[in-house]
Amino acid sequence: MFPLDQWYVAAFAWELTDKPLARTLLNQPVVLFRAGGQAAALADRCCHRHAPLSCGTVETPGIRCGYHGLLFNATGECVEIPGQANIPKTACVRAYPVEERNHIVWIWMGNSLPTRPAPEHPWHDDPAYAFKGDVYHYKAPYQLIHDNLLDLSHLGYVHVKTIGGNAKIHVNAEMAVTKGPDWVKVVRHMKDSQPPPTYLEAWPFEGRIDRWQEIEFKVTYFLIWTGGMDAGSGDLADPARPGFHMRGFHGITPETETTSFYFWTISSNRNPARPDMVETIHKASAFTFDEDRTIIEAQHANMERFGEAPMVGILVDAAPNRARKIVERLTES
Ligand code: FES
Ligand SMILES: [Fe+2]
Structure with a gap:
């Protein structure tokens, strides 16, 4: 399984x-x-x-x-x-x-010895960043969490009050999906948009911003690098872009077939103008991930209630479907 x-x-x-x-x-x-x-x-x-x-x-x-x-x-x-x-x-x-x-x-968890060292997450030990996180228990299968993290079009509906903002900018964002044998990466750019509430609390933005979201699925965890900079102040494709950077770590570990653990942290670059930004970001992220858990647990409960039935595919399922293929292959091998 x-x-x-x-x-x-x-x-x-x-x-x-x-x-x-x-x-x-x-x-x-x-x-x-x-x-x-x-x-x-x-x-x-x-x-x-x-x-x-x-x-x-x-x-x-x-x-x-x-x-x-x-x-x-x-x-x-x-x-x-x-x-x-x-x-x-x-x-x-x-x-x-x-x-x-x-x-x-x-x-x-394998029956044979590890074939590679455990992953590194250097931002937890980078003095330019500060981080905080939590462990959530989910009454839902781990793959529903994968689906959710790889499809950020839900931001404009599930997270309007926090990291979301206007639903249209998410649905119409420029998006590129790339993949390898055991990873999937989604990159989205949203230029010249209104900063969402959490961003405004955490960083002293002047006006409209250019936003990026880079989501990497790595089978047992995700790296989600999001952020924004004052509109026009840098190149969205340049990893050294200025502004507000949030490096999310999301470890998804199945507990059983129908329950999961969600280990998350957010590391953010420090801004002297907002000394308590780690707390602000932690509170907003916890609220955001509660919103995800609520909809995902409701989705799972409903799937149990209705039983097997075909699902209708739409465009935003492309990345989640790729991740599911990888898990399927690794489960069989
Ligand atoms: S010492 Fe462990 S069960 Fe007896
Ligand atoms: Fe979400």
Whole structure:
């Protein structure tokens, strides 16, 4: 049901504290914790009597089961059985490869070892940027979130109050879709448009602006680079364009076939005239993503209510359809 040989977001670094974190990822119950400061993930089932390890405690060198006290290290090996010197070789639980990079904890869910390092997201550690984010739980399948993020024509309808603005400018925006074997990229330019409410709160724009939206689908996450500059002040096609830049990170990890986790952050370049812009952007983004969740969960509930029925395709489905083809191929392989 899911592409397995992939790095998925399991958590943000700040979620791993001195307590175990239980999370079902791709139908697999996992316990996340820190062993000697390093992020680790084990199957959330003790090999003794199958109690959830997430009910235990984080201890050196790993996690102790809260039922009879077996202690496991980060590789899933049992290193202590209270009251017993001999530890059977079979006393172990599955360990998942984990990499923590730029405040993101990635997990490899495949049955084979990782074939590449986990992705980087340098803006989380770039002093020119500040970021904040959150984890949302969705009562909807992950691919409905993919569809939503790849089709920004919904901005003018779902997000009128925040990042949207006039629906017509979105529907008529210049758009280019490119693709590779495991990515899809949508670039949209909206010249000489009215800045939407969130942009005005976050950045001291003078008047009308030239806006860009660059959305990259990378199977388990999206990079969404949006922003705007005073109209005519730079070249929209130049990545070094001036103005207000928002670098969105969106990790979409299935929990089950019908539920998902949505890990998001927005990194924005700093403007001394708006010292609290990170908070402003976070609040507006949280509100925006709530709007998405509301419509997507309603859509999913309705799909369940009506059952299988053909859908009518329209032009804005081009990029979402490409992403679906990639997921289909990776799920089969
Ligand atoms: S169930 Fe874990 S130690 Fe007994
Ligand atoms: Fe949206």
